[in-house]
Amino acid sequence: MAYGFARALNRPAVVTATEGPGVTNLATGIGAAYKGYVPIISISGAQELWVREKDASQDIDQVTLCRPITKWAYSIPAVTKIQEALRRAFRVALAEPLGPVHLDVSRDLLLEQTEAEPIAPSAYRPTSLPSCSATELDRAAELIAQAKRPILLAGGGVLRENALGALQLLAEATGIPVATLQYHPDAFPTTHALALGPLGRNGWSSANRAMPEADVVVALGAHLDLFSTTFKYGIISRDAKLIHHSPVATDIGVVFPVAQAVVGSTLSFIQGLSERLRRRISTQWEWTSVAKLRREWDEERKRLLDYGARPILPPVVAHAMREALPADGIMIVDAGNAGKHMRVFMDTHRPDSFMYISDWGSVGAGLPIAMGAKLARPKQPVMAAVGDMGMMCNIGELETAVRERIPVVCVVYNDRGLGNERAFQKELYGGRLFGVDYGDVDFGALARVFGAHGERITDAAALVPAIKRALDSGLPAVVDVVIDQNTLAPVVYKTTS
Numbered sequence: 436m437a438y439g440f441a442r443a444l445n446r447p448a449v450v451t452a453t454e455g456p457g458v459t460n461l462a463t464g465i466g467a468a469y470k471g472y473v474p475i476i477s478i479s480g481a482q483e484l485w486v487r488e489k490d491a492s493q494d495i496d497q498v499t500l501c502r503p504i505t506k507w508a509y510s511i512p513a514v515t516k517i518q519e520a521l522r523r524a525f526r527v528a529l530a531e532p533l534g535p536v537h538l539d540v541s542r543d544l545l546l547e548q549t550e551a552e553p554i555a556p557s558a559y560r561p562t563s564l565p566s567c568s569a570t571e572l573d574r575a576a577e578l579i580a581q582a583k584r585p586i587l588l589a590g591g592g593v594l595r596e597n598a599l600g601a602l603q604l605l606a607e608a609t610g611i612p613v614a615t616l617q618y619h620p621d622a623f624p625t626t627h628a629l630a631l632g633p634l635g636r637n638g639w640s641s642a643n644r645a646m647p648e649a650d651v652v653v654a655l656g657a658h659l660d661l662f663s664t665t666f667k668y669g670i671i672s673r674d675a676k677l678i679h680h681s682p683v684a685t686d687i688g689v690v691f692p693v694a695q696a697v698v699g700s701t702l703s704f705i706q707g708l709s710e711r712l713r714r715r716i717s718t719q720w721e722w723t724s725v726a727k728l729r730r731e732w733d734e735e736r737k738r739l740l741d742y743g744a745r746p747i748l749p750p751v752v753a754h755a756m757r758e759a760l761p762a763d764g765i766m767i768v769d770a771g772n773a774g775k776h777m778r779v780f781m782d783t784h785r786p787d788s789f790m791y792i793s794d795w796g797s798v799g800a801g802l803p804i805a806m807g808a809k810l811a812r813p814k815q816p817v818m819a820a821v822g823d824m825g826m827m828c829n830i831g832e833l834e835t836a837v838r839e840r841i842p843v844v845c846v847v848y849n850d851r852g853l854g855n856e857r858a859f860q861k862e863l864y865g866g867r868l869f870g871v872d873y874g875d876v877d878f879g880a881l882a883r884v885f886g887a888h889g890e891r892i893t894d895a896a897a898l899v900p901a902i903k904r905a906l907d908s909g910l911p912a913v914v915d916v917v918i919d920q921n922t923l924a925p926v927v928y929k930t931t932s
Contacts, residue, residue, distance in 0.1 A: 439807025455493025592656020610719030769801030799828025
């Protein structure tokens with residue numbers, strides 16, 4: 436939930452837990468925040484000082500446990516250090532690369548008194564990123580000006596710095612098409628006329644067909660991930676010149692050698708390029724037809740839709756979800772087969788409208804992330820695409836959603852098992868299946884037991900009305916959809932080189 440809250444608002448979130456098992460229960464979410472550059476401050480209890488190191492109940496070395504998955508982990512030693520530690524926690528979490536911090540503090544310290552230290556954030560940490568170097572911007576602009584087939588590749592930095600408006604101006608002024616990294620298709624909404632869509636496995640063919648033709652790729656605000664690029668040449672041409680911008684210097688040159696590295700704020704990079712390219716170019720690039728590529732992609736997607744098939748096909752569910760969710764809605768996709776199908780049909784209209792547990796892929800995150808996003812943006816509808824086993828992982832949070840009146844909608848792709856694992860076993864092990872089939876759980880009925888709105892759907896024609904009823908219910912809601920087990924999203928991306 437803290438992850439979803441922080442991602443939805445692009446600001447830090449705080450989560451608390453008890454000692455011992457409370458901390459180990461946090462570990463998966465903290466790991467997700469570490470991999471996804473999400474600023475979360477986790478604060479846990481700890482054993483009183485007098486029983487530490489005596490093998491007391493629930494006593495473990497929590498700081499050592501958290502160190503590999505946080506930017507900083509610290510056990511506060513005295514009441515006089517509490518406020519200093521909190522200031523450092525926010526300073527570290529909000530410094531690039533953003534990420535989680537963990538503090539633990541024993542009850543005996545929490546019962547003490549101390550004088551308040553009212554220090555404004557700007558007095559103890561920077562509140563803006565440094566601008567990009569003029570020299571690096573000059574070199575990047577010169578490479579772009581010489582390009583015949585440039586592409587812009589937008590990453591999460593565009594969202595975190597609210598830089599979409601500047602990016603749209605750059606694209607429209609130059610005519611350069613824009614692809615996105617897979618985890619952030621809303622970094623350049625796919626409804627824009629120059630949008631190619633997300634790259635990579637389970638990405639869009641409009642992006643995957645255009646990108647190998649590019650002679651200059653401008654990755655901006657970008658952490659190049661495996662599923663967008665395969666970490667090998669093919670989607671990005673070996674002959675292309677890569678201009679890699681990131682607010683984080685250590686992200687650059689990790690996967691591919693670069694023709695030009697640029698470090699600094701994403702907004703300053705985009706604005707700096709716009710200014711320089713305006714002086715260097717007199718006409719727009721028109722080397723590819725984005726409209727044609729998108730029309731062809733739309734035709735590909737339509738061929739996946741068969742509303743008469745029984746059981747319901749997963750692409751039909753994804754298409755119905757996009758149709759039912761208003762343009763200002765937020766879509767959360769869980770890890771697994773359901774999320775892969777959803778990506779194919781997830782046209783984005785605006786920034787901060789799509790969320791995935793980036794670079795972590797922990798199944799079961801969809802419902803709690805959706806709840807956090809809804810708390811952050813209560814006026815916007817929030818929907819999650821979740822597999823049946825993903826829903827089972829955190830089914831208890833339906834009670835939290837009902838109790839706290841958090842009206843999110845979960846659409847469960849129910850194939851009675853582990854669809855993603857089934858796909859991998861068919862792809863890699865000759866179709867020999869092991870441990871992927873489970874019983875038939877009616878999650879709509881379970882939702883009603885919790886006090887939520889719940890329905891089970893077996894007819895494709897009933898999908899959109901059911902999802903709209905769930906959105907209109909004003910309650911936490913589950914739409915359980917019985918889907919075909921054997922319509923599986925690709926789990927391997929095949930390149931020609």
